[in-house]
Amino acid sequence: METGAISLEDVPGALDLQATLESGQTFRWTRADGETYRSGLPRGGTEWYRGIVDGTPVAIRQTDAAIEWRAPEDPTAGLVRRLRLDPEMATMIGSLPDQEPIQAARRAFEGLRVVAEPFFPTLISFVLSAQMRVERIHDLVQALSRRYGTAHDLDGTTVHGFPEPAALAAATEEDLRDVGLGYRAPYVRETAAMVASGDRTATDLLGLDYEAAREAATGFVGVGEKVADCVLLFSLRYAEPVPLDTWITGAIESHFPAAARDTYAETSRAIRARFGPYPGVTQTYVFHYLRHREALQTE
């Protein structure tokens, strides 16, 4: 086991590791205290998070001056990619529109970065997300990983990787329902089979213009426009997607009523025109802020 640190002096822009890992972009990091998503926002928390980076188990935490890590080998390169510790992300955060509640979100969570997670785990995670609370998506992703993923040891603790496509494709619908997926079980199985067989994969999306990529992504079972936006934003590094979920739809009604339209595609265009040069980053800040604004006010 090696230990090390990434100095925050080497990270362009601010970093809020907790906000980044607990804002519903990725469901594959688990806080060592077991309270991921569940204890409100103990701001500035420095708990360890366990996850898998490039196939190896990693524990990370943020301190005043660094991201500390424990892993079998140096995970720095993978972390920089996954957590977007690059200067471009700093630029994007610096370009948030000067309007409310966007600036309130920036003030509260500056350092929240939009992640770049691997494609398949993100795809399945957001297929699961339909009509489910953020906390429960995390629980189900962990349950799937424990049952179908590879087990790794990290300091005596078992960390499970997300299942390979073939592993989920081989599961029966009944097995997946037993895990708790409900009506999403066949969606997960069929989409995993498409990826496992190569019938439809990330390479079919990369290189396409944003709207064409979103349309193509809906070819997966259980993936509509909203889930497609999440996958393009949190995995494939598209800057445009503004996933129109219940929270953002509510924000449009109360803060950007002029952007409301009858269809997803038209509302998407209208809100993107108001969310600055990197609409997906704006959306991620607003989503996280709206979900925690009450807790912030009671501090």
Next chain:
DNA sequence: CTCCAGGGAGCCT
């Protein structure tokens, strides 16, 4: 008890 959650598929017009 009812209501709702980071929606989507299937079917209807």
Next chain:
DNA sequence: AGGCTCCATGGA
């Protein structure tokens, strides 16, 4: 294309 209805499950 746009509008229903149904879909599991757990927490408030």
